[in-house]
Amino acid sequence: MAEERPGSWFGFGFCGFGQALGSGRGRQVLSPEPLRVPDAGTDICDIGSLSAAWSYTAIVSSAGRLLLSGSARGAADGCRDAWASETLRAVLRDGPGGPGPGAELQAWAPGAALRGEPLWARPAGPEEAGREDDGAACETRAGPLPLLPGARAHLSPRPPLCRPLCPALRARRLALGAEHALLLDAAGQVLSWGGGRHGQLGHGTLEAEPAPRLLEALQGLRVAAVAAGGWHSVCVGAPALKEDGAGLKGPAGPEDAAAAPFIAVQPFPALLDLPLGADAAAASCGSRHTAVVTRTGELYTWGWGKYGQLGHGDTASRDRPRRVQCFVREQLRVTAVSCGPWNTYVRAVEPGRS
């Protein structure tokens, strides 16, 4: 890696549509490369939020500039958050008067280059008061999309594109898988619903759940973050309440272990120990892989690796967490991770800075 700046973003994995990922050349990147977005004038070390769909990536800088790269291209200003899916792109935009009230949520068709009219737009509603910090300032996302501000509804890549949520749930975070959803509430409890055939709901069966159902196996544990892959779920527990400090639970669901002749199913949350007793701080899932950031700034990845999305320099799939050595070698501290379906984006800083 040629350059090291405070708060640099790196990417690895699938980039077959030319989305910003390292050099942007070729179909895939097997090891972390500095993120390069083909748009002059953007300080991309200042990324506020990043959301990757399969064929394109949406990056929003802290200054509010949205950049799309990949199968969708374009740029726009006055954006605060973006959510990218293959069928829908949602953008949270400032009102005419700048940041503050008057913000609008816009949904765009995938091909639209942010010009003309969006599919629909609605007022963004009351803002969530600030962001939650988990002590070590590790976050996966800057904003709560696909959860709409106000947490009374959420986005979906399939119609209906906007779905109501019961306010009594007090949703704080929402993660969507291919056929299921995970919700983290204000009390640190997790609810799940949707299809369950792969055990991804964590209720111990393969039955679907039509409505949010409390994950009883995690009751009593204060969960700090949830992440959903295509068919698996990951929850990160707040270590303050866990005796052994290993706060990671999950994945509940299949792991695409290359050697196994068939896929195993884990319908209850299983405690996952990271090597060397590391504590998880944040997690993000691609369609068939998982990436976890530890409190000490290391990145672990496992799952499907065919497109280099695990970042270990090869295309092997792995069913056990393995540290991405690249960051250790370069002495960078990983602070955030955000996975697209087949790729992984990581924010890392030189130690001593945040």
Place this chain on the structure above:
Amino acid sequence: MAEDGNRDAPAAGLGALWGALRALLPRTKEELRLDLGESVERSVVLLLQQAADLFYGGRRSECLQTSEVVLDYSWEKLNTGLWQDVDKDWRRVYAFGCLLKAVCLCEAPGDATTVAAALRVCDMGLLMGAAIFDDILIKVAAVLQAHLLPGKRPAHIPAPEQPCLKKARNSHVSIPDLRSERAVPRLRCPSLQHFRKHHLVPQTPVILEGVADHWPCMKKWSLEYIQEVAGCRTVPVEVGSRYTDEEWSQRLMTVSEFIDSYVLNEPRDVGYLAQHQLFDQIPELKQDISIPDYCCLGDGEEEEITINAWFGPPGTVSPLHQDPQQNFLAQVLGRKYIRLYSPQESEAVYPHDTHLLHNTSQVDVENPDLERFPGFAEAPFLSCILCPGELLFIPAKHWHYVRALDLSFSVSFWWS
């Protein structure tokens, strides 16, 4: 595929193979286009065009890479939600990926392994995909199979062992004593009217004799023949004593591998090539069977009849369950012990209460736990040992339990 006497057989053979495959595809890339609906995202459509461009541009390895992406992405769509809800267009996309991958694999000089790999890809497209370009995958598979067969069979397939096979395996399979059980009635070549009046309308089981016994399969099919016609084809196999067990699983393997691992050589586990539409995959086998005339008494079209193959060693078990359609079960090789309970006895067979298994009984028919399932002991049933040449009518929703007593091959016809 003419061999022109050139002793560089592999290279010449593969040149001819590539020619034969290329001839199956349309001449221009514009013709290799799928008409896809809204559910296939624009980005994927772009990728398909790109793959076609690369193929016709002779850029084989890039085409392979793009096809791989198409396959991996559509694979995810195929695994989202219930199979019956998967949009057919995604299955077409998957088949498209398989087509290009299979053909591209055969462009470069390779050996029997490469061709076998290409055939496996075709079979995946046939198993999981949907028909495209007038069933092109069937044609490609036939070309590949023909190329593989003459003397190119992988070395591990043993010499035909049929005589030993027929006796050996029965030693640990118990033959039930039917004397105390009520027998399924038998009819010899009943008229359509008679069958309709006495069995179809009242929905009562019957064994039809003299109807299927002249089908070519009855004389032609043997382990050796199946090996020959289907050995290199990939099929889904159920591994485990029964599908209600925790250790039960499904995996894909070639018919040869299935025979090697689960039929010959004293297998450790039970493997069953069950409920597979083999005759859609290998049309040559379809020539050996016929659709029973009595199916015309139903409401559906002939094309809608689902024909499944059931092929396995002695001891395979299908737990007591019901199916929504009428069923004709034709026995071709070996014998099966079958028990039938009327839908009126549904309570007494204690179906599972989960949605996934609501059509399956919790009771192990030949070893029932009468403490948990007391009502089962008194439930009336019919039973039989179905022999080669016989056709069993299982009315819709009739509970049935099947255990193979010998190496067995059955063909079922689900109709309405």
